[in-house]
Amino acid sequence: MMAFIPLSEQRIRDELLKSAPPEHAYYFHILDEIDSTNRYLKDVMAKPEVQVCCAEQQSQGRGRFNRHWASPFGENIYLSCRYTLQLPAQNRSVLSLVVALAVLDSLKELLAPFDDLCIKWPNDLLWDDKKLCGILIEMVSEKDGFFDLVIGIGVNVNTDSKLNPLSDKACGSLFDITGNLFDRNTIIALMLRALNASINLLINTGFSSFQKRWENSDYLRNKFIHVTQMGKRIEGYGAGINQLGQLALMDEHGVMHYLSSGDTSLSHMRA
Numbered sequence: 658m659m660a661f662i663p664l665s666e667q668r669i670r671d672e673l674l675k676s677a678p679p680e681h682a683y684y685f686h687i688l689d690e691i692d693s694t695n696r697y698l699k700d701v702m703a704k705p706e707v708q709v710c711c712a713e714q715q716s717q718g719r720g721r722f723n724r725h726w727a728s729p730f731g732e733n734i735y736l737s738c739r740y741t742l743q744l745p746a747q748n749r750s751v752l753s754l755v756v757a758l759a760v761l762d763s764l765k766e767l768l769a770p771f772d773d774l775c776i777k778w779p780n781d782l783l784w785d786d787k788k789l790c791g792i793l794i795e796m797v798s799e800k801d802g803f804f805d806l807v808i809g810i811g812v813n814v815n816t817d818s819k820l821n822p823l824s825d826k827a828c829g830s831l832f833d834i835t836g837n838l839f840d841r842n843t844i845i846a847l848m849l850r851a852l853n854a855s856i857n858l859l860i861n862t863g864f865s866s867f868q869k870r871w872e873n874s875d876y877l878r879n880k881f882i883h884v885t886q887m888g889k890r891i892e893g894y895g896a897g898i899n900q901l902g903q904l905a906l907m908d909e910h911g912v913m914h915y916l917s918s919g920d921t922s923l924s925h926m927r928a
């Protein structure tokens with residue numbers, strides 16, 4: 658069995674240099690314990706570099722809709738990146754989908770041949786109906802079209818979730834899938850590289866190049882689902898996304914709804 662490998666800036670930097678030199682300069686904050694890596698990066702001073710924070714443990718890891726994100730010591734990835742980006746209006750709403758696709762790419766590279774991963778709109782990564790990764794993007798400030806934002810990524814890596822369930826919802830880990838333990842530093846470097854490439858592609862060419870890739874990994878397509886949005890429940894079949902990254906949902910009357918936020922769940926089919 659692989660010995661415990663701590664998080665290490667040097668190991669991440671070495672991995673980043675293995676392919677082309679990184680296009681961004683990075684400033685790393687590697688921490689033993691913190692309440693939340695997103696919260697930490699939101700409160701630090703802005704820097705010209707992309708700031709990256711990873712912790713061995715989070716005491717108050719946060720998810721979307723203010724949910725708790727389980728963050729046991731030394732097992733998984735709790736990663737936040739603070740970027741300043743000049744994003745045209747039409748690209749803002751799709752950023753969280755683009756980040757999910759970038760993480761998907763890096764995990765697929767690692768997991769082949771067990772790479773049957775998919776994305777549940779807007780940005781949960783699933784394998785075998787179990788959640789492996791969640792993403793929380795938070796805005797720090799906006800000025801003259803420049804967005805200072807924190808992208809938080811939690812990946813369940815080495816937890817044996819059959820022995821130590823991470824949540825009362827269905828969750829899995831890379832260990833559950835492969836039976837192998839992973840060096841988290843390698844995965845962090847893979848994700849940083851994929852994030853850069855995807856964000857640059859979004860800025861330079863827009864969302865259209867990502868739409869096809871979304872279709873290939875869309876967990877909700879043709880599934881009967883319900884979405885709760887501001888207390889209102891809408892039911893129907895997942896019908897992909899539009900060019901704004903909104904979820905398309907066909908209801909029982911054949912009317913298409915486009916949703917830009919909300920929490921999706923699979924519904925039981927009506928008899």
Ligand code: BTN
Nearest residue numbers: 693718719720721791792809811
């Ligand atoms: C979700 O699925 O609801 C999003 C989960 C995001 C968790 C990550 S872990 C690193 C970063 N720090 C946090 O407190 N949250 C994000």
